[in-house]
Amino acid sequence: MQRIIITTTLFFCALAHAQSQEDGPDSRAAKRPPAPTKLGAKWGVLIGDWSGEGGGNPGSGSGTSSFQFDLQQQVLVRRSHSEYPAAGNRPATVHDDLMVIYPDSGNEQSRAIYFDNEGHVINYSATWSAGGDVVTFVSKATPGTPQFRLVYKKVDDQTWTISFEMAPPGQPEAFKPYVSGRLRRTSGK
Numbered sequence: 001m002q003r004i005i006i007t008t009t010l011f012f013c014a015l016a017h018a019q020s021q022e023d024g025p026d027s028r029a030a031k032r033p034p035a036p037t038k039l040g041a042k043w044g045v046l047i048g049d050w051s052g053e054g055g056g057n058p059g060s061g062s063g064t065s066s067f068q069f070d071l072q073q074q075v076l077v078r079r080s081h082s083e084y085p086a087a088g089n090r091p092a093t094v095h096d097d098l099m100v101i102y103p104d105s106g107n108e109q110s111r112a113i114y115f116d117n118e119g120h121v122i123n124y125s126a127t128w129s130a131g132g133d134v135v136t137f138v139s140k141a142t143p144g145t146p147q148f149r150l151v152y153k154k155v156d157d158q159t160w161t162i163s164f165e166m167a168p169p170g171q172p173e174a175f176k177p178y179v180s181g182r183l184r185r186t187s188g189k
Contacts, residue, residue: 008117008143010077018145019078032099037100037130038072038073038074038103039069039074039075039076039102039103039110040059040071040103042128043067043069043076043101043110044069044070045132045157046067046076046078046135046152046155047067047068047069048064048066048067048185048187049065049066049185049186049188050064050066050067050160050183050184050185050186051063051064051065051183051184051186052064052065052162052181052182052183052184053134053181053182053183054162054179054181055179056164056177056178056179056180056183057178057179058084058090058093058179059084059085059087059090059093060084060085060087061082061083061084061085061093062082062083063080063081063083063095063181064080064081064186065078065080065081065183066078066079066080067188068113068144069111074102074103074104075100076100076102077098077099077100077101078097078098078099078100078101079096079097079098080097080098080099081094081095081096082094082096083095083150084103087120090114094117095116095117095118096116096117097114097115097116097117098114098115098116099112099113099114099115099124100112100113100125104125106134108127108128109125109126109127110125110127111123111124111125111126112124112125112126112137113123118150122139122148123139123140124137124138124139124148124150125137125138125140133153133154134151134152134153134154135151135152136149136151136152136187137149137150137151141162141167141172141173143169143170144169144170145169146166146167146168146169147166147167147172147173147175148161148164148165148166148167149163149164149165149166149167149175150162150164151165153161155182157185158184158185159182159184159185160182160183161180161181161182161183162180162181162182162183163177163179163180164178164179164180165175165177166178166180
């Protein structure tokens with residue numbers, strides 16, 4: 001009986017040792033997923049606080065935006081607040097939104113997800129121009145829903161224009177302006 005207990009104990013010790021060798025530091029590193037890709041340096045030109053004014057379908061208004069890296073530069077977070085005063089028979093409107101921009105692994109493009117206080121959620125692909133002075137966000141064309149395009153164009157280090165465009169359902173790429181404006185840096189780089 002004692003021999004069976006000793007043999008069983010030795011067997012389990014050998015098994016535990018083999019398992020610990022299998023799960024050693026080198027094998028754990030091999031099992032971990034690769035580190036996520038960080039957003040490229042080109043996104044840094046947007047870091048900071050911005051104010052602006054513009055107009056379009058909701059009327060003329062003003063607002064603020066901020067861009068900040070988060071999660072050790074794994075994402076860029078844009079927060080925006082716009083106010084449109086009452087005009088004609090239209091009541092005053094406040095628009096708040098949040099967009100999280102993140103790298104698309106193995107792809108030169110980035111991705112973004114947008115949320116606003118009106119309940120909209122939009123998934124975008126984001127692409128920079130070769131010169132790094134235009135970034136374009138485009139939603140996927142989906143049957144029965146509008147398609148969206150958001151374009152930032154650099155005027156100089158302190159100024160960008162922005163336009164938000166919509167294409168009607170069933171007419172992908174037939175974008176028409178919805179709202180546009182100009183942003184000026186108030187703090188940051």
